[in-house]
Amino acid sequence: MGKTVLAIVLTVFASAAFAHDVDLTKLPLGDGKLSAAPMVGQIWACRVDPNGGGALVDGPWINKTAGTYDFTKKAVVSGKVMWVPHFVMSLSGESRVFTSNDLPNHPTGTFPISATDEAYKYDRNPNAIREQSVTVTLPANPVAAATPVCAPGAVGILLTGSVLFNALDAPGRDAVAHETQDACQGHPQESGVYHYHSVTICMDDKRLPDGHSALVGYALDGFGIFGRYGEKGVLLSSSDLDACHGHTHMIPWDGKMVMMYHYHATWDFPYTLGCFHGSYDLANVRAISGPPPRRGFGPRGGNGGFGPP
Ligand SMILES: [Zn+2]
Ligand SMILES: [Zn+2]
Numbered sequence: 001m002g003k004t005v006l007a008i009v010l011t012v013f014a015s016a017a018f019a020h021d022v023d024l025t026k027l028p029l030g031d032g033k034l035s036a037a038p039m040v041g042q043i044w045a046c047r048v049d050p051n052g053g054g055a056l057v058d059g060p061w062i063n064k065t066a067g068t069y070d071f072t073k074k075a076v077v078s079g080k081v082m083w084v085p086h087f088v089m090s091l092s093g094e095s096r097v098f099t100s101n102d103l104p105n106h107p108t109g110t111f112p113i114s115a116t117d118e119a120y121k122y123d124r125n126p127n128a129i130r131e132q133s134v135t136v137t138l139p140a141n142p143v144a145a146a147t148p149v150c151a152p153g154a155v156g157i158l159l160t161g162s163v164l165f166n167a168l169d170a171p172g173r174d175a176v177a178h179e180t181q182d183a184c185q186g187h188p189q190e191s192g193v194y195h196y197h198s199v200t201i202c203m204d205d206k207r208l209p210d211g212h213s214a215l216v217g218y219a220l221d222g223f224g225i226f227g228r229y230g231e232k233g234v235l236l237s238s239s240d241l242d243a244c245h246g247h248t249h250m251i252p253w254d255g256k257m258v259m260m261y262h263y264h265a266t267w268d269f270p271y272t273l274g275c276f277h278g279s280y281d282l283a284n285v286r287a288i289s290g291p292p293p294r295r296g297f298g299p300r301g302g303n304g305g306f307g308p309p
Contacts, residue, residue, distance in 0.1 A: 022235060022267045026068040030167055030174030030269030038148040038243030041268075044275040046150040048172035059122045062177055069177040071267075075119040077182040079110030081129075087161030091254065096140045096222065102132035102194055102288075104162040106202040109182025123180035130192025134163070134287050140254070142222030142278045144261060148244050149221070149276040154289045156225055156273070158196065158217035160203055162186060163288040164225075165195045167270040174269055193290035198271035199227065205265075207233065208252065215252075216265060220285060221278030224253065225263045237268050244275040 035042040058064070061073040083103035090097050112126045113119055136157060156164040169175040175197040181187045184202035188194050199216050206214040211233020217225040223246065230236045231249060241247055246263040253260055261277050 022237070024071040024267065025073070026063075026066070027071050027177070028268055029062065029064070029067050029069050029177050031177070033174075033269055034168070034172050038275050040241070040243050040274070041238045041270070042243075042274060043166055043168055043270045044148070044150045044243070045166065045168055045172065046152050048168065048170075056124055057122055058178070059180075069174075074177075075122055075180055077109030077111065077113055077119045077125075077180055077187065078117055079182065080107040081110055082107055083129075085161040087159075091140055094140050096138045096218070098134070098136045098138075098157055098218075100132070100134045100136075100157065100161050100163075102134055102162050103129070104160045104184065104186065104194060104200075104202075106160060106184050106200070108184065108186060108194060111182075111188050113180065119180040123178075125180065125187055127188040127190055128192055129188045129194045132193055132290055136220070136284045136287050137281075138218060138220065138284065139222035139278075142261075144277055145221075145279045149279055151273055151275050152220075152280075152282075152285045154195075154220070154285050155276075156217050156219040157288060158199065158203065158225070159215070160184075160200060163193060163195045164199075164217060164272060165197050166273060167197050169197075176269070176271055189290065191290035191292065193288070199225070199265035205229065212251070213264070219263055219273055219276065219278075220280040220288075221276045223261055223263060223277055224251065225265065225272060226251070228265050228267065230264065235267075236264050237266050238270065238274075241266070242277075244277045245270060245273050246277055 033042040035044050038044050059075055061070040085103045085105045086101040088099050111129050151166045153165055155166050158164055167175055169179055184200045186194050186196050205227035212231055213227025213229040215224050216227050246261055248261045250257050251260055251262055
């Protein structure tokens, strides 16, 4: 079922992608695109654990020689599990406060991945999705840090109610290419936190009147994350954006038009943030990373939450 849904969505995107020169069958593999300083198209990660978990074997959708992967051929964790999300955002003075149970407003695949699932061949994610209790307080009107800030494992929250991790799996490879995810590009890590490593295609990439994408979520420095289209409706890639994966122009912000920095999603690595433009509070990273894993959980499986620096 998950596969059918993905196929339909991709047909729509594939036709749009053709016109804008993004080939979902040959997306650049982000492995090794780790930097020790802000760099366009890479992630400046605070920490990588070379012994961390991840997908068991490379799926046939990965072409190491060409350095690409075929997003349309990737194994998808099947299932259509419905959840009762709780996601509230409120503005209070200079603060934007979120409370969420991290359960998404769209169906997910069945986790742990069943041994009969095609995806099990590549990634035996043994974790179940578990309700969380997340409270995050961000600056309502964020400002740039003096210099960019390295990206921790957990970087934001999407308007689906679920959290966003950066694009790396625990050993520092391209998580979107390697980790087996459901039809909405999400999966749980060791403590059951359902998360994405890119902006889910299960959220409409809505457009503002000028063609620019609408807001899809918030980064932990308080800046907004918008969809894949920039000004005049141009489909963006990482090379159009700065090292942290954003740019500055007029955007709608809490009902007003303001000149403001914001991040964008793209189809290509690092998909969302490459670093932070503003500073972030470590308490928020911890809040969305979930509790420390319980002993006895397998070392393998879609993790991605290599935690705070
Ligand atoms: Zn923009
Ligand atoms: Zn993950």
